[in-house]
Amino acid sequence: GFMVIRLTDGTTASLDYRERAPSAASRDMYLDENGDLSEASTVGHLAVGVPGTVAGLWAAHQRFGSMSWAELVAPAMELAEGFEIRERQARSFAQSEARLRLFPSTEAIFLPGGHLPEVGDWFRQLDLAGALGRIAGRGHDGFYRGRTADLIVAEMESGGGLITHQDLVQYEASWRDPIRFTYRDHTVISMPPSSSGGATLAAMAKIIEGYDLASIGWHSPAHIHLLAEAWKRAYADRNSYLADPDFRTMPLERMISQEYGAERRAGISMDHATPSAEVGPGLGPADDGETTHFSVVDKDGNAVSVTTTINSWFGSGVTVTGAGFVLNNEMDDFSARPGYPNQFGLVQGEANAIEPGKRMLSAMTPTIVLDSDGELLLVVGSPGGATIITNVFQQLSNVIDFGMGVRWGVNAPRVHHQHLPDRIQYEVGGLSAQLIEALRVMGHTVELWEDPYIGDVQAIMRLPDGTLAGASDHRRGGTAVGY
Template identity: 45%
Template sequence: MVASPERLAAEVGLEMLRRGGNAVDAAVATGFALAVTYPRAGNLGGGGFMLIHLAKEQRQVFIDYREMAPAAATRDMFLDANGEVDKQREYFSLQAAGVPGTVAGMLHALDKYGSLDRAEVLAPAIRLAQQGFPVSFALAHEIGQRADMLGRDPAARAVFFHPDGNPYGMGETWRQPDLAWTLQQIARDGRDGFYRGPVAQRFAAAMRAGDGIMTTQDLANYRVAERAPVRGTFHGFEVVSAPPPSSGGVHIIEMLNLLEGYDLQALGHNSAAYIHLLAEAMKRAYADRSEYLGDPDFVAVPVAQLTDKAYAAHLRKGIDPDKATPADTIGPGLPVPPEGSDTTQFTVADAAGNVVSNTYTLNFSFGNHKMVPGTGVLLNNEMADFAADPGSANAFGLIQGERNRIEGRKRPLSSMSPTLVLRDGKPWLATGSPGGSQIITTVLQVLLNTMVFDMNPATAAASPRVHHQWWPDTLLLERGISADTVELLRQRGQPVQPTRRTLGRTQTIMLEDGWLLGATDPRRPGGAVAAY
C-alpha cells in the first residue's frame, strides 16, 4: 500500500510492490515520481528524512538526507547593511538554496535496504517526464497560484508555461525533457549522475551566472547520515520518530509525555478542556525548540532531557487546566544549563511488514521558484530554515536560536516528522505531514486521535486540528471546532484565531489485524492511496 499526495506517484510505488519489490523500493520510486508529478514539493533539488521499519530485523532506521549549507555560507549572509534580514535574498535568491540531499538519500535507501535494480525503480519517473501526463486540477491550480514567481525565472518559465506565456492547464499533456535527462543520468551513473558530471556542472554554472555560492565541490561533498531515531512511550504504545536535525520527534514525544498525565479520553475529543491542554503543551515544546535544537553534527542537543518523562512532569506543574499561560511568561524550560510550507509526505507498507514513512521538501511551495537550466530541477530555499538572525522569527514565525545559526556544511533545523507507532513491538501506524511549523502539531494530533480516541486513519486525518507554536501567541483553529468550544477557550484566556487555512496534510497507513488501512488527508486535492 502507498499513501501519497499525488495519484500517479502512488501508482508508481504500487507498481514496484507488484513486481516483488519491498517498501523501500516503492518509496524510492514514489519519491522520484513525485519529482515529476508534484513539483510544488516532490523534488530532486531538496531534501528530507526517511524512517524505515525493517520487519525481518525488527528494527527502525532513520535516514537523514536534509540539505546542507554550501561551504561558503556565513552567519550573516542574509543581513543587509543595517543588520536586518533581507527576506528577498533569504527566500528567493540562488543563495537561498542548500546543497540538495534527495537524490543521495533515495539512492542510499535503495542501495542498502531495497531489492530492485536502480534503473527499474527510476524507469517510471523517466517515462512520466519523457512522455508526459495529463495536468490534473490540483497541479493546474498549484502552478497557477505561483505563476507570477515561476514566470520570473527563464528556466522555470520554459517548463511551466507555453511559448505564448500561458501556464499549462488542466487536461493538457505536460512533458519535461530536461528532467527526464537528469533522471537518466541518475539511473545510469547513480549518485555520481547527479553530484558529479554534467548535472553538477549545470548547477555550478547557474550559481556562477547569478548570486549563488554552491559549487561542484559542495555537491560532491554532500553526505547522507543514518541516525538513531527518537523513541518514547505513550500508554503502552512505542513512538519512533525523527531525531535532530529534525525538531519533530523530540517535541512530539515531549508533548505526549506531558499529555500522558491527563485523562484525555474523559475530556472528549476537541472539547475546550482537551484543546486547552493541547495548546499549553504545544507552547512549552515550541519554547524549548527555540533554544535547544540544531544540527547534532555541530551542537549538543539535549534529546534525553527533553524526552524524559520527569521533565514532562516538571512542565505539567506549570499548567493551569482552567487558564491559559501567556506566551511571554513561558521560556525554554530545561532545569539545566543550555548545552555547548511546502513539504510532502508519503507512506508505504509491504506484505512482509516493512514500512516507510518519508517526508521531503523544497521548503516553500516550488522552493525558491528558480530552476537549474537544462536539468528540470527546481532549487530549494532551505537556507531560510537557519536562524539568519538568531532570536528572530523565520518564514514560519518560529523563533530560532544560536544552535541553528548559519555555518558552512551544516544542516538547517527542520520540523519534518516521519513517525511510526509500534504496538506489542510491531508497526501499527505510520504517518507524517507537510506544513512547516505546523507539521509537529499535525502529527501529534493524528497520533492522539488514533491512540487515545480509537479513530481509524481516515477519521484521524479528517478531524479538525489546532496549532500553537508559542510565538506568536495565537491558537489557530481549523473549521469544524464548534462555536461553543471557541467561546469556552476564550474564557480560559486562549488567544483563539479561527482560520480558513488548513493545518498539515497527512498520509497515513495503519496495520491492524492483518489489514492495511490507508488514508490520504482530504484537506488538499490530488492525494491517493494505491493498494492491491
C-alpha cells in the same frame, strides 16, 4: 528529506538527507546594512542549500533495496515526459505565478508560452527527464558529479549562488539512531535531529500523557486548551535547543524524559492559558509549503515513513537551466537572524544559526508506531511547515487516545500552536463558535488558519486482523493504494 525505517524483524533506522549550507555560507549572509533580513533567504540563488534527496534515496537503496535502481527511477522519468494537469496542480501554479515568472528558466517550463497551465493540459519536463536518466544510469554520481552537477554549478554562478562542485561531491546522507519513546504503552519511532520532529513529538507526548484525554473529550475546550499549552512548551524547547547534531550538543535525553514532561505539565493550569511570553525553554541556557510525505508497508511488513521538501511552493523559484528541476530555499530554515521569525513564523535561537556545512533544523516528522505487543500499528507523517509536528501528534492521539480509525483520524479537523506567535490556529469549519469563545474566555487568542487546510497527513494502519488500511488526507488530493 528524512526517512524512518522499521523492518519486520524489529530492526530500526533513520536516514538524514537534509540539505546543508554551502561551504561559503556565513552567519549573517541574509542581513542588510541595517541588520534587517532580506528576502534572499527565500527567493533566488542564495536561498539554495546543497540538495540531499538523491544521496538519501541512493543510501537507502544501497542498504535495503530489493529492486534495481533504474527500475525505481523509471516511473519518475515517465512522469517527466508528460502527464495531465489536475485541479490541484493548476491551482498551485496559479498561486505561485509571481514566483514562477521571476526566473526565465522556471517560467519557460512552468508557464509554457507565458501562460498558466490549465486543467487537462499535457505538461512535459524534458530537461528533467534527461536529468533523471543520468541519475538512473549513474545513481548518486548521476547527480553530484558529471553533467547534472555542472549544470547546477553553472546555474549558481549565473545568479550569485554559493554551491560549488566541492559542496556537491562532499554531500553525504547520514544514518542516525531514531528517537524512541513510549506513549500510553505504545512505542513511537521517529526522526532525530537535524529534524526537530521526533524530539518535539516526544516532548509533547510526555506532557500530554499525564491527562486522560478520552475522559476530557475530543475537541472539548479543555482538550484544545491542553494541546495548546503542551505544544507551546515543546516548541519553546525545540526552538532553543535543537539543531544539527554534528554542530551542537543537545539535552535530548532530558528533553524527552518522563520527569521533564511532568515538570512542564506542572506549569499548566486547567482554567487559563499561560502567555507564551512567560513560557521559555525549560532546560536552562542552550549550548506548507512544498513538502511531501509518503508512508509505505510492503508485503513482508517492512515499514518506511518518508518526508521530503524543497520548503516553499516551488522552492527558491530557480530552475537549473538544462536540468529542469526547481531548487530548494531551505536556507530560510536556519535562524538567519536568531530571535526573529522565518517564513513559517518560527522564532529560533543561536543553536540553528548558519554555519558552513551545517544542516538546517526541520520540523519534518516521519513516524512509525508500534502497539503494546510491539507489532506495527501506524506509519504516519505530513507536510505543513511548522505545523507538521502538531499534525502528526494529533493523528497519534486520535488513534491512541480516542480510538479513531485511520481515515477518521487523518481527516478530522486540526488545530495548531507553535509558542510564537501566541495563538491557536484552526481550519475553516474546524471549531464551533461556542468552542472558540470558550477558549478565548480561558485567555487564548484564536485565529483562522490563513490557508484552507492545516497539513496533509498520509498514514497506514495495521488492523487487529493484520489487514493494512491506508488513508490519504482529503485536504490535498493524495491517494492510498495497495497491491
